[in-house]
Amino acid sequence: MTAISIKDLSVTFRDKRGTTFQALSAINLEIRSGEVLSLIGHSGCGKSTLLNTIAGLLPSARGQVICGGKPVTGPGPDRAMVFQNHALLPWKTCLENVELGVRHVFRDASLREIRNRAMMALDLVHLSHASDKFPAEISGGMKQRVGIARAVAVDPGVLLLDEPFGALDALTKASLQDELLQIIEKGKSTVVMVTHDIDEAIYLSDRVVAMTNGPDARIGNIFPIDIARPRDRIALAKDADAIRNREGLIKFLFDSQRPRAKIA
C-alpha cells in the first residue's frame, strides 16, 4: 500500500527581487506504507525542501503530494515532524513540549489522557526521568529525543525527520539511531528522513533516495537496502549488500555529484 505518492512535483522559491529559483523539479516517488526512506544529497540539494513539501510547510509549484489518499494542502498531525535543531520551546518543560502537540491534535482528550500519552512517548525515548526539566537543562541528544517523543506522541501515520542527528557527536548519534530503530520497529509508521550520513541512511532505511545537486534538483538514484530487520550495526559493517550499497552511494555522491565548483 502506498502511504505517500509524489507526482511530478516542482518547488520554486521567489527571492525579494522577484527572481524565481527552481529548487526541485519533476520529482516522482511512491513511498510504501511502513517503509523507512532516506533522502540523501549534498547540502543545498533540496532534500529538506522535499521533506518540508511533504510536511505541507511549503507549497508546490507544480504537481502534488498525496498522503493517505488525499492531496497535501498544508501541515497536519498525520505527518509529524522531527526538526533539525530539535525546535523545542525553551519556556516549556520536556513534558509540556510533548503535551503541546498531543493537546492540539487530540482536542477531545482529557488532561489525564494527554499527560499519559505524553509520558508514554517520553518513556519510549527513555526520558521519563527528565520530564520536568527545561530544554536548557538537558544535553543536545536528550533534546533531540524529546523532539522525537513529541512527534511520536501524536501517533502520526508518517514520521518526517529533518537531519535529526546532524548536530550530535558520533556516539550519541549511534545510540539515538538505535533508539529510533526500536521505535520504528515497534510502531508501524512510515518514515521519511533527510540525512547526509551514508552509514545512517543504510543502517536505518529500506530505500535510500540520492538526489542530484540543486538548483533544479531531481532524484538521481534509488538504492534499495534489502537487509533483514532487526539490523545489527556490527554485522552491517561486514554485510556484502551493505558494502555494495555504500560504495554505490559514495560513487554517486562524490563522483557524479561533486558540488559544482564556484566560478571565481
Place this chain on the structure above:
Amino acid sequence: MVRSFLAARPWIATVAILGIFLGCWQLATMPPRLTNAQNSEYARMTGASDGGQKSPLPTPVDVVHRSVELGRTFFDHSNTNNLGLAWHILYSMGRVAIGFFFAMIVAIPLGFLLGLIPYFGKAVNPFIQILKPISPLAWMPLALYTLKDSGAAMIFIIFICAIWPMLINTAAGAAAVRSEWTYVSRVFGLRPMEHIRNVVLPASVPMILTGIRISIGVAWFVIVAAEMVGAQSGIGYFIWNEWNNLQISSMVVAIVLIGGIGLVLDLGLKKIGDTLSYRE
C-alpha cells in the same frame, strides 16, 4: 601575591577611583589657606570672608553635611512649600509610574499587532519613526496648553517618551519568532490564538522586558527635565528650586540620588527580566 589579590577584586580599584575623584574634588574646591595677614585684611575689605576666597562649588564634606541635613527632613511634610526630599522623589516616581503604565497598556498590545501583521506594521512604521526622535520636552508647552494641568502634562510627557522603546521592541519580538517554532505550531495544528499564547507571547518576553527597561530608564531621565520646566514638586523641581536658592550642595545631593534610584530601577527590572525570560 599582591597582584593576584588585586586582580581578583576589581572593586578595590572601584573604591580607589572613587577616593581619587573625591580627593581631587576636595582639593579643587577647598578654600586656599592664607599666609599673609595683609592679604587677609585686603580680602576682608573687598568683601570676602576670613577664610579666604571660597570656591562657588561645595566640597565633598559640604555635600555630606547637606545630605545629613536633608536626611533629617527627608519625610517632612509639615510645610507644603518646603517638602522633604522623600516626597519629591515620591512625586517623581509616581508620575513615572502612571505615565509608564499608560504607555505600557498602549505599547504592548499595539506592538503585538504591528509585529504579527506585517502589513499593518509597515503602514504604521513611518508615524513611529517621525514621532520617536521628538524630544519629549518639545511636547511640554502643547501638553500644558491642552491639558491645562501640570500633573497631567508631566504624565503625558512620560507616556510619550516611554511608549517608543516598548512599542518597537514588542513589535520586533513578535515579528522575529523563529520559523522553526512557527513550524511546530503549524505541524501540530495550533490555531492562531493558540499559537500566540503558546509561542509568540513567551518568545517575545525577553524583547518586551528589554523594551520596558529602556522605557523606564528614559522616563526617569525625562521626568527630571520635565519637572524643572513645569512642576511645583518632584526631584527635578527640587533641583531647580535649590538652584534658585543657590543651594549647590543640595543640587549635588539630588543628582547623586537620581543616579542611585535609576540604578536600583534598572537592576530591579533586570532581575525581573531574568526570572521571566526563558533560558536556552
